[in-house]
Each structure stands twice: as C-alpha cells, then as structure tokens.
Amino acid sequence: MNDQQLLRYSRHILLDPIGIEGQDRLLASRALIVGAGGLGCPSALYLAAAGVGTLVIADDDDVDLTNLQRQILHREHSVGRAKVESARETLHDINPGTEVIALKKRLAGDELLEQVAAADVVLDCSDNFATRHAINRACVRHRKPLVSGAAIRFDGQAAVFDLRRPDSACYHCLFPEGEDIEEVRCAVMGVFAPIVGIIGTMQAAEALKLIIGCGTSLDGRLLLLDGLAMEWRSVSLGRDPGCAVCAREPRPA
Ligand SMILES: [Zn+2]
8 A cells, every 4th residue: 555545544443453464455356246326326435435446346227216205326417327427427526436337227247247256245235135145146146145135115225145155154144046036126115315325335345355365254144234223133043955956066074
C-alpha cells in the first residue's frame, strides 16, 4: 500500500482482525455481484469503498425511475442507461482504486462458471429463483463462498453458503429447485426501501469477512428479518445429504 492507501484504509487497518494484512487481501481480491438492483447497490458500495480490488457486476437491466426509491447507486440522470454502467460510474467516484467490470447481461452457462471460478466470493443479489439456482450450482462446482440475500415488502433474509467447507449446505439444500415456492417480485409486491439496504449491507459485511478470513461467517445460518416489527430470527441450516446439487459434487474430506 502507498501512503494514500494507508490513509484511506486506516480505519480498517486499526482493527486487529483486519490490519494491513487483511486490507492487502481486500485489495488483491475479486468479488462477483450478480444483480445491480436493491441488494447489489449497497453491496457494491461497501465492497468498493472498503477497497476490494476488482468488482465484477452483472445485470442486464436499464435504470428505471421506479428503481431510484431503493437502488442507491443509480442517479436520476442515469434513467434509461444500463444499471451496470451507472453503477460503475458511481463506484468510480467513490473509489477509483477499485476496478469495476460491468457486464450488461444475464450471466449464464459457461460465462457464469468462468466468472464464479475467477471470483474469491460471490454475492447473489438477483431477484429470481432460476438465477439463484444457477449461481448456486456454479459456486458448488467451483467451491466458492456464496453470500445470498433476498428482500420483499418489509421482509429480508441473508445466508452464507461457504462451499469451500465440506460440511456446508448449499442454496439448493435450503430451497430445492422445482418445489412450489411462490416467486414474488418487487415490481408486483413492493419493497420498503431500507430493507434492501440492510440485507445488501449484511451481504457486503459477510463477503468482506470471508475475503479477509476474520470472525465467524453466517455459514450454516439463515437470518430472517421482519422489518415491520424490526425483529430478527436465526435458523440453523444443515446440509441435505440427498441434495441434487451438492451431494453429487465431490468435496474435499
Ligand atoms: Zn445442497
């Protein structure tokens, strides 16, 4: 780190579990964020401000006026532009030291696998089950830690699937594909603006901890937020030995 970086990140460096070594890890790290919406915006803001070296952000959408109520990377003058370009611009203003790779597409297939393989941590900030399951499969395949978040109405949830560990559950263990889970979208149901901020910020915190290797991650727990009552619940997650996704992939013993 040069003098400017030592100063910029001094409040991290002061923290014993981070220090210069932890900050160096952040600067050398690469995070993949799928979705530049309500969850992706606060996640990306904190990862960039905290000094993550490379941020890959994938989203195929353009900024819409209805997004501005909660998607805090985007500005009114960006309505109609690609969300990932709007995100890159704002993040660059905050920290030009973070390289933002903007992918205006719905990541899928080999490209998703390649991006997951190249990442140190993956943040699922998407809003649909098909994408969530595709990200999970790629993370299981490449044994990457997956930080998952979701929010709708006044409710939010966050979980970590640290797939580097042999005993960790995957997203599919928790929400098996094909089960009749009702897909609810913000566009239809509405979402209270700060809920995505709370959950997305937690995703950023967990991603940073996983990169640094400090503290205890959310791995093995699902946190559920009732934002109207402002109450949290924690549910323990176990690996499903019959899971169609992670039980088939060999894991290190
Ligand atoms: Zn599984």
